[in-house]
Amino acid sequence: MNTRDPEHTQEQAPRDVVILGGGIAAAALATVLAANQVRVTVVDEGEPSRFPQGEMGVHAAGMFRILAQRYKVPELALLSTVKDIHEHVTETVGAEHCHSFVYHREGRPQDPSELLQVCPPKGAPPEPHFYRPDIDAHLLRTAQDRGADVLRGVKVTGAVPGPADVLVSLSDGSRLRARYLVDASGPDSPLVAALGLREEPARFTTASRTLTTHMTGVRPFAEVVADRAAAYRAPMPWARGSMHHLTDGAYLAVLPFDNHPDPAPGMVSVGLTLDARRFPAEDFAGLSAEEEFRAFVARFPTLAAQFEDAVAEHGWLSTERNQYAVSRTVGDRWCLVADAAGYVDPFISRGLGIALETVNVLARRLLDAVRDDDFSTERFALVDDFTRGHLDANDELAAMVHASLxxxxxxxxxxxxxxxxxxxxxxxxxxxxxxxxxxxxxxxxxxxxxxxxxxxxxxxxxxxxxxxxxxxxxxxxxxxxxxxxxxxxxxxxxxxxxxxxxxxxxxxxxxxxxxxxxxxxxxxxxxxxxxxxxxxxxxxxxxxxxxxxxxxx
Known part of the structure; x- marks a missing residue:
C-alpha cells in the first residue's frame, strides 16, 4: 500500500497540493488555495462518514466569514448566514435563534423546572444548521469553479510522502504527485495507516458513542407539551433553534432544517450520544441502530410522544466509540486536518469549528510554502500544536458535560x-x-x-x-x-x-x-x-x- 511503483504509467501532471476528503474542511481549503492560484486536486471517495458530521454552525459560520475575507474568497461568506445559504445554496438549512437544553427522567413526563433556554441578542442574525450533504457538495463545486481538480468516487490505495514530493495512488490505477498532501479524509485515513500514526488507545478521557440520522415526522416540542403550555412559555419558541434532550448517561440533539420561511418539509437532524462505558455497543449487539434508538426514547414519555411518528430519511450511522486520536498531525510534506486528525464528541458540533479554525491557520502557511517552495515540517509545527490542543480542549469540555448528565x-x-x-x-x-x-x-x-x-x-x-x-x-x-x-x-x-x-x-x-x-x-x-x-x-x-x-x- 505504501510503496512507490516505478512502472506506474497513469500519472497526472504534478500538483502543488493534493487534498484527500470531500467534507467541509477539505472543500473549504481547496477553495481557498485554488482561489489563490495554487494547483490543487481533491480526491473524494464519496463514501459517507463513519462518524457524526457537525451540523451546528454556531462557530463555523464565523469562520466562513473570516476565510472569505482573509483569503479573498467571497463565495465562502455565503455559508455564514441562513439568508445567504437559503438564497444561493440550498433550502435545507436551519436557523439557530436559541439553544435549548431539556432534562428528562425515566418514566416521567418532562419537568418544566428542569430546562434551560439560551437566547442570543435580539435582532442578531441566526446561525445556520448545515444539512451536510448539500453543503459539502456545494463547497466541492465551489472549489472546482475556482480551478481545483476534483476526483469523485475514487479510493486512495496508497499515500507516500517522500523527500521531494508526495505520491498518491488511486483505485483506478492512476497516481498523483504533489508538493504537499493534506489528509482530511476521516478516521480511515490512508496516511494515518501508512505511517502508523493512530493512538491505541486514544488519549481522550471522553468515552461516547452515537446513533444519528435525519428524520421527518418529529413532532414539535411545543405540541408535545401543549397540555402544559403555560409552564413552557419561553422567550423564543422552542422550534426556533436546537434542542438538546439530556438525561443520565446520554444526550439527544435535535436540529431543525425547517424553522425558517420556505423550508424543506419537516427535516431534522437527530443524534443520540450515549456514555460508552455505561451503555457499551456490545450490550445492544442484537438491535439495529433504529431499534436501539426507539428503545431509548420509549423510556421517556415526552420523548416517546415526540418521536412516535418520526421516520428516518436514510440509513442510520452508529459508532462503537467516537473517540480516536493520532500521535502527530504534521510531518514531511503532509498534514492531517478535520476528522483525520482525531475526533472527540458531537456535542454542539465543536469538531466542525475546530476543523475550520485549522484550515484558517494552515491555509496561510501553505500559500507561503508554495510561494517559497519550502514545505519543511518546522514551517507547519504550530498547526500540529494548534490542532492537538483544540482536540484536547474539546475532550475536556465533552468529558465535563457527560459527567454532569x-x-x-x-x-x-x-x-x-x-x-x-x-x-x-x-x-x-x-x-x-x-x-x-x-x-x-x-x-x-x-x-x-x-x-x-x-x-x-x-x-x-x-x-x-x-x-x-x-x-x-x-x-x-x-x-x-x-x-x-x-x-x-x-x-x-x-x-x-x-x-x-x-x-x-x-x-x-x-x-x-x-x-x-x-x-x-x-x-x-x-x-x-x-x-x-x-x-x-x-x-x-x-x-x-x-x-x-x-x-x-
Whole structure:
C-alpha cells in the first residue's frame, strides 16, 4: 500500500497540493488555495462518514466569514448566514435563534423546572444548521469553479510522502504527485495507516458513542407539551433553534432544517450520544441502530410522544466509540486536518469549528510554502500544536458535560460555566475579523494562534481557564463517586457568582433561572460595567466587542 511503483504509467501532471476528503474542511481549503492560484486536486471517495458530521454552525459560520475575507474568497461568506445559504445554496438549512437544553427522567413526563433556554441578542442574525450533504457538495463545486481538480468516487490505495514530493495512488490505477498532501479524509485515513500514526488507545478521557440520522415526522416540542403550555412559555419558541434532550448517561440533539420561511418539509437532524462505558455497543449487539434508538426514547414519555411518528430519511450511522486520536498531525510534506486528525464528541458540533479554525491557520502557511517552495515540517509545527490542543480542549469540555448528565442541577451549572465562556470567547475572534475587514491586516488573527489555552471556549483568559478547569475537576469527582451531584452543582454555581470577571449583567447568579437572554439592557449594563469595575483584562475586550456587534461585525 505504501510503496512507490516505478512502472506506474497513469500519472497526472504534478500538483502543488493534493487534498484527500470531500467534507467541509477539505472543500473549504481547496477553495481557498485554488482561489489563490495554487494547483490543487481533491480526491473524494464519496463514501459517507463513519462518524457524526457537525451540523451546528454556531462557530463555523464565523469562520466562513473570516476565510472569505482573509483569503479573498467571497463565495465562502455565503455559508455564514441562513439568508445567504437559503438564497444561493440550498433550502435545507436551519436557523439557530436559541439553544435549548431539556432534562428528562425515566418514566416521567418532562419537568418544566428542569430546562434551560439560551437566547442570543435580539435582532442578531441566526446561525445556520448545515444539512451536510448539500453543503459539502456545494463547497466541492465551489472549489472546482475556482480551478481545483476534483476526483469523485475514487479510493486512495496508497499515500507516500517522500523527500521531494508526495505520491498518491488511486483505485483506478492512476497516481498523483504533489508538493504537499493534506489528509482530511476521516478516521480511515490512508496516511494515518501508512505511517502508523493512530493512538491505541486514544488519549481522550471522553468515552461516547452515537446513533444519528435525519428524520421527518418529529413532532414539535411545543405540541408535545401543549397540555402544559403555560409552564413552557419561553422567550423564543422552542422550534426556533436546537434542542438538546439530556438525561443520565446520554444526550439527544435535535436540529431543525425547517424553522425558517420556505423550508424543506419537516427535516431534522437527530443524534443520540450515549456514555460508552455505561451503555457499551456490545450490550445492544442484537438491535439495529433504529431499534436501539426507539428503545431509548420509549423510556421517556415526552420523548416517546415526540418521536412516535418520526421516520428516518436514510440509513442510520452508529459508532462503537467516537473517540480516536493520532500521535502527530504534521510531518514531511503532509498534514492531517478535520476528522483525520482525531475526533472527540458531537456535542454542539465543536469538531466542525475546530476543523475550520485549522484550515484558517494552515491555509496561510501553505500559500507561503508554495510561494517559497519550502514545505519543511518546522514551517507547519504550530498547526500540529494548534490542532492537538483544540482536540484536547474539546475532550475536556465533552468529558465535563457527560459527567454532569447524572443530575439536572449539575448539568445546568456546567451550562452556566460554558455560557460565560461563549459570551466572552467570541469577542477576540470578532474583533480580529473587524480589524481584518476595516484595515486589511490579519495581525490580530495571527496573534490568536498563540494565545494561552487555545481551543477553549474563552481562550487566553487565566481566570476563565481556572473556572473551567475547576468545574471539570468537580464533575470528574462526581463521576468517580467522590462527590454528590448536588454539592458539586452548588460548588460550581458559587464559583460562577464569585468570579470577578462574570458581570451581574449576565444574570448567572440564580441556579433556578430557566431562560438566559442578552437584551439591549444587558449590553448597556455591560458597557457601564467596563468603566465602573470590570477587570482590566476584560473591560477593553467587552468594549471592543460591543462596538463591533453594534457596527454589525
Amino acid at each position: 447524572c443530575d439536572p442541577a449539575l448539568v445546568k451549572a456546567v451550562l452556566f460555566v460554558l455560557e460565560v465562556g461563549f459570551r466572552f470567547g467570541g469577542f477576540p475572534l470578532l474583533t480580529a475579523y473587524s480589524e481584518l475587514r476595516t484595515t486589511g491586516s490579519d495581525a490580530a488573527l495571527r496573534a490568536l494562534e498563540t494565545v494561552p489555552y487555545r481551543g477553549h471556549v474563552f481562550a487566553g483568559h487565566e481566570g476563565y481557564h481556572r473556572l473551567f478547569t475547576e468545574t471539570g475537576a468537580t464533575c470528574a469527582a462526581v463521576a468517580a463517586g467522590e462527590l454528590d451531584p448536588r454539592s458539586a452543582s452548588e460548588r460550581i454555581f458559587r464559583s460562577v457568582r464569585e468570579a470577578e470577571f462574570v458581570p451581574a449583567a449576565f444574570k448567572l447568579n440564580d441556579p433556578t433561572a430557566r431562560f438566559l437572554q442578552i437584551t439591549p439592557v444587558t449590553l448597556l449594563r455591560l458597557a457601564l460595567w467596563t468603566v465602573r469595575g470590570a477587570p482590566k483584562d476584560i473591560a477593553p475586550l467587552i468594549r471592543t466587542g460591543i462596538k463591533t456587534v453594534l457596527r454589525g461585525g
